[in-house]
Amino acid sequence: MVHGYARSMLKVLAAALAALALASCAEAFEGRAPMSDAASDAAGRQLAAPSPGKAALYVFxxxxxxxxxxxxxxxxxxxxxxxxxxxxRVELLPGQYDLRCVGGREATPSLVLNLAAGETRYVDLGTEWWKIACTLNEVxxxxxxxxxxxxxxVLELN
Structure with a gap:
């Protein structure tokens, strides 16, 4: 009887630990990233020219x-x-950039962009649900x- 009780308690403990682990990762699995405030969101939607000597890159x-x-x-x-x-939106110095996305199980191909000062470029991050992978395509x-x-x-990282 004690043996069965101990086994039941281990199952309860394992379930509790699994629930705790999932709860701690819930934000990432719900597809939420840290978001910017409303003013920054509105400013970015203005699609202003990049700062002098830089290129603007929008990734969406x-x-x-x-x-x-x-x-x-x-x-x-x-x-x-x-x-x-x-x-x-990120502003980068002119040059060649090897863009990649990471976070899934599959290796993803990179997108090479040559950015020139003063230009604005757009990259679409798409997902392949059957592979748990992402793709980057210039649009x-x-x-x-x-x-x-x-x-x-999203909140700027730099």
Whole structure:
């Protein structure tokens, strides 16, 4: 009888630990990233020209299939963390950038962009739910504006 009681208690303990682990990760699994305030969101939607000597890069995620926060890297530098229906703007020096997104189980291909001073570029972060992977694709300004309009701005990392 004591043996059965101990086994039951171990099951309860294991279930409690699993629930605690899931609760601590809930925000990432719900696809939420730290969001900016309303003023920063509104300012970014103005699509202002980049600062002198820099390029503006908008990265957005307008899909909802995977509730995962994806990290976007330019080389080895983290430039954004995007959840569902979100976007970011970062200003970068001119040059070639190898963009990647990480956060799933699959290796993802990179997107190489050559950025020139004064230009604004738009990148769509899409997800492949069957692989738990993401893709980065450059889009035109109209598609970029639509992606930004569909989401909310995430908190800047730098």
């Amino acid at each position: 995620r307008a899909d909802k299939p995977q509730p995962i926060v994806w990290t976007v890297l330019a080389g080895r530098t983290t430039i954004s963390q995007l959840g569902t229906m979100s976007w970011s 035109d300004a109209a598609a970029g504006r639509a992606g930004i309009a569909a989401g909310k701005r």
